[in-house]
Amino acid sequence: MIDSTLAEIRPPDSAAMEAARALHTRLTKPAGSLGELEALSVRLAGLAGTCPPPQPAHPAVAIFAGDHGVHAAGVTPWPQEVTAQMVANFVTGGAVVNAFAREVGASVTVVDVGIAGPLDPAGALLQRKVRAGTGDIAREPAMSRDEARAAVEVGISVAHTLVERGALVLVGGDMGIGNTTPAAALVAAFTGATPADATGRGTGVDDETLARKVAAVRAALELRRPDPADPLGVLAAVGGLEHAALCGFMLGAAARRVPVVVDGVIACSGALAAAAFAPDAVGAMVAGHRSVEPGASLALAHLGLTPLVDLGLRLGEGTGALLAVPMVAAAARVLREVATFDSAGVAKK
Ligand SMILES: O=C(O)c1ccc[n+]([C@@H]2O[C@H](COP(=O)([O-])O)[C@@H](O)[C@H]2O)c1
Numbered sequence: 001m002i003d004s005t006l007a008e009i010r011p012p013d014s015a016a017m018e019a020a021r022a023l024h025t026r027l028t029k030p031a032g033s034l035g036e037l038e039a040l041s042v043r044l045a046g047l048a049g050t051c052p053p054p055q056p057a058h059p060a061v062a063i064f065a066g067d068h069g070v071h072a073a074g075v076t077p078w079p080q081e082v083t084a085q086m087v088a089n090f091v092t093g094g095a096v097v098n099a100f101a102r103e104v105g106a107s108v109t110v111v112d113v114g115i116a117g118p119l120d121p122a123g124a125l126l127q128r129k130v131r132a133g134t135g136d137i138a139r140e141p142a143m144s145r146d147e148a149r150a151a152v153e154v155g156i157s158v159a160h161t162l163v164e165r166g167a168l169v170l171v172g173g174d175m176g177i178g179n180t181t182p183a184a185a186l187v188a189a190f191t192g193a194t195p196a197d198a199t200g201r202g203t204g205v206d207d208e209t210l211a212r213k214v215a216a217v218r219a220a221l222e223l224r225r226p227d228p229a230d231p232l233g234v235l236a237a238v239g240g241l242e243h244a245a246l247c248g249f250m251l252g253a254a255a256r257r258v259p260v261v262v263d264g265v266i267a268c269s270g271a272l273a274a275a276a277f278a279p280d281a282v283g284a285m286v287a288g289h290r291s292v293e294p295g296a297s298l299a300l301a302h303l304g305l306t307p308l309v310d311l312g313l314r315l316g317e318g319t320g321a322l323l324a325v326p327m328v329a330a331a332a333r334v335l336r337e338v339a340t341f342d343s344a345g346v347a348k349k
């Protein structure tokens with residue numbers, strides 16, 4: 001299923017992008033006055049292959065949850081059970097992601113792709129567990145290639161399901177205590193950044209914990225020496241189940257030519273893997289925000305994406321990306337609704 005998805009991913013439509021650029025010069029505003037939103041609207045037209053592009057309505061956030069063997073290396077102060085407990089919170093609507101989703105009118109889908117413990121949440125949870133947490137990347141591979149493939153395919157199929165249900169813009173979120181450590185390892189593997197540069201404070205860890213994180217990332221990379229040209233191998237060696245699922249989610253969105261808003265460092269690390277599978281998948285990605293986590297900025301620079309929101313967020317769950325959804329919709333709406341100088345009778349300079 002990965003191969004058939006990759007085969008569907010195409011470059012942006014240059015004629016639609018040219019039409020969007022030309023339309024921008026005729027709309028009743030000084031040329032360039034909408035800054036990054038103009039570039040975004042052109043990208044949306046290129047992705048859809050039409051100008052104006054479809055209005056990115058019915059946003060849908062999918063939160064992929066998993067646990068991490070590297071938790072045993074002391075990389076986070078939070079107990080591993082918080083992953084399952086927060087998933088229960090997502091399902092009952094009590095987390096920040098639920099509040100933000102209600103604010104922007106997004107549906108919320110929670111996916112267990114790799115939680116370690118048992119789960120007993122009330123309500124809607126997609127049970128897609130590939131394995132009960134990863135191996136400790138500081139000592140062993142995170143997972144097998146087959147498991148990495150299965151997790152990527154979970155993400156692809158969730159993206160396709162949400163699009164079939166009518167979503168015209170997707171948001172990928174994550175939950176996983178310890179998951180900023182494999183995210184840093186993925187960023188280092190794909191961008192060539194050093195472990196020290198790619199690793200940050202996650203939930204807000206102290207200096208000793210940060211030093212253990214950097215050591216774990218360094219050990220993982222030295223042990224496995226992942227090849228960035230083999231994204232499945234990188235995900236299996238030093239990644240995480242939710243990172244792999246987010247990679248698939250972005251590939252699935254790109255295959256359906258639907259924009260996917262990228263959240264913080266975990267989503268960004270999945271985006272790097274998706275781009276390694278299919279460089280044209282970047283055409284479907286919109287950088288929702290700039291997470292505080294340094295790996296996020298390294299990843300966005302590597303992908304050539306400019307984040308829409310920069311509020312010092314470092315929560316994950318898809319929260320920063322959800323805040324950007326109205327901006328994505330606004331960018332598309334400009335091409336659809338704004339009058340031209342001719343039609344509105346506004347004089348040109
Ligand atoms: O999205 C981000 O950039 C981000 C930055 C820091 C922390 N997080 C979230 O915090 C958790 C991982 O933090 P940690 O310190 O346990 O590695 C995980 O559930 C993430 O969703 C997320």
Ligand SMILES: Cc1cc2nc[nH]c2cc1C
Pocket residue numbers: 078082086174175176203315316317
């Ligand atoms: C409480 C809590 C909520 C989160 N949401 C995403 N990551 C998280 C990590 C913690 C610790």
